[in-house]
Amino acid sequence: MAQIFAYILHSDGVLDDTALELLAAAKKIDASADVTAIVTGKGIDDVCGKVAESYKTVWKIDNDAISYPNAEVIRKALVNILPSDAIVLMAHDTFGMDLGPGLSIKLDSAFAADVVDIEGVDGNTLKLIRQEFSGQASTHVDCDISTGAIINVRPGVFAPSGGQAGEVVDKSGELGDLSAKRKFIEILEAEAGEVDITKSEVLVSVGRGIEDEDNIEMVFELAEAMGADVSCSRPIVDAKWLEKARQVGTSGKTVKPKVYMALGISGSFQHLGGLKGNPFIVAVNKNPKAPIFQVADVGVEADILEFIPELAEKIQEL
Numbered sequence: 001m002a003q004i005f006a007y008i009l010h011s012d013g014v015l016d017d018t019a020l021e022l023l024a025a026a027k028k029i030d031a032s033a034d035v036t037a038i039v040t041g042k043g044i045d046d047v048c049g050k051v052a053e054s055y056k057t058v059w060k061i062d063n064d065a066i067s068y069p070n071a072e073v074i075r076k077a078l079v080n081i082l083p084s085d086a087i088v089l090m091a092h093d094t095f096g097m098d099l100g101p102g103l104s105i106k107l108d109s110a111f112a113a114d115v116v117d118i119e120g121v122d123g124n125t126l127k128l129i130r131q132e133f134s135g136q137a138s139t140h141v142d143c144d145i146s147t148g149a150i151i152n153v154r155p156g157v158f159a160p161s162g163g164q165a166g167e168v169v170d171k172s173g174e175l176g177d178l179s180a181k182r183k184f185i186e187i188l189e190a191e192a193g194e195v196d197i198t199k200s201e202v203l204v205s206v207g208r209g210i211e212d213e214d215n216i217e218m219v220f221e222l223a224e225a226m227g228a229d230v231s232c233s234r235p236i237v238d239a240k241w242l243e244k245a246r247q248v249g250t251s252g253k254t255v256k257p258k259v260y261m262a263l264g265i266s267g268s269f270q271h272l273g274g275l276k277g278n279p280f281i282v283a284v285n286k287n288p289k290a291p292i293f294q295v296a297d298v299g300v301e302a303d304i305l306e307f308i309p310e311l312a313e314k315i316q317e318l
Contacts, residue, residue, distance in 0.1 A: 002148060003083055004035045006055070007090040007099070010047045017276040018091040018153070020054060020160035025089055025153050027161060028118040029126065035163070038088075040074055042067035048168045056166035063172055068184035071098035079106045080176040085148040087126075092152035093273050094250050100152045109148035112141055114269050116157045116294070121145070131269075131291060154269050156295060160278070195229050197246060202228035202259045205248055207271075208235040209264015209285060209304050216241055218308045219263065225315040231255065233265045249274040264304045267292025 004026045009016035019037075026035040037055040039048050044062055052058045059081070065073050082088065084107065090096045092114045104111035112128050116138075119127035124146040130139045143149055197203060204223040210216060216236075223230045230246060237247045248255055249271040256277035263284050265271060272295060275281075283296035286303045293299040300307065 002085040021158040024158040024161035054163040065178040104150040200229040205231040207233040207265030222312040
């Protein structure tokens with residue numbers, strides 16, 4: 001079996017939740033594998049130490065050129081240090097979609113995006129499951145790993161897994177040329193909205209199933225009854241029914257509530273990519289094949305226009 005690597009995301013010294021999710025995914029490829037974590041950035045000793053609490057080996061790549069995660073530069077660095085048959089797991093988020101495909105080309109490796117499950121390995125064939133048509137169909141993929149593979153794993157689908165504490169290996173001196181055609185300029189912070197959903201413990205989130213702007217009011221009534229804040233999926237913001245600051249997803253806010261109620265939300269990976277911290281998910285959707293049901297702790301097949309006022313009434317009675 002080829003060596004398995006996990007590319008670790010972090011920000012301001014805090015590990016992304018996918019750090020341990022990738023370890024769990026790697027164990028489904030090879031339960032006995034000693035997975036190597038890759039951490040890139042500038043001044044990352046503390047982050048590497050945190051990662052080494054769960055990964056037996058951590059490769060530290062510390063360089064001024066990647067003080068901000070630039071996929072073009074990191075791709076060059078990884079090509080210089082990864083073995084030719086490496087299996088590399090990374091999160092399927094906006095950065096992973098930038099880094100992964102090009103890395104697979106440079107390494108002449110197989111590539112699979114938005115993987116939601118791993119069935120195992122048969123010889124040189126890695127068996128994966130992806131979702132197509134916005135989650136309406138599952139695709140079973142045979143991936144030839146004889147020359148390695150880059151696997152983008154959907155955040156939130158693997159339960160975080162602990163591992164064996166290990167050591168940090170400094171690979172910063174083996175990177176080669178890190179020149180790039182693009183460079184980081186600045187971060188523009190989004191304007192603050194009426195509520196900071198990133199700090200909410202309970203969120204009632206609404207999607208296109210609400211059908212009409214006038215129906216948004218009932219969502220606020222339910223949220224008030226529950227002591228929750230209101231968030232939404234992208235179609236609601238695109239329709240200008242709610243402000244951008246309430247959007248959950250890869251193009252919106254990343255939230256870590258204890259409870260997340262998804263009302264009329266299909267559950268695309270772009271939306272689920274904004275959910276961190278393994279919240280208790282309650283999904284209500286009239287489509288029994290909606291992908292949100294794949295990750296929900298409780299699923300209710302119902303028309304939300306009928307469900308919302310009835311639930312709000314029951315809660316108010318209690």
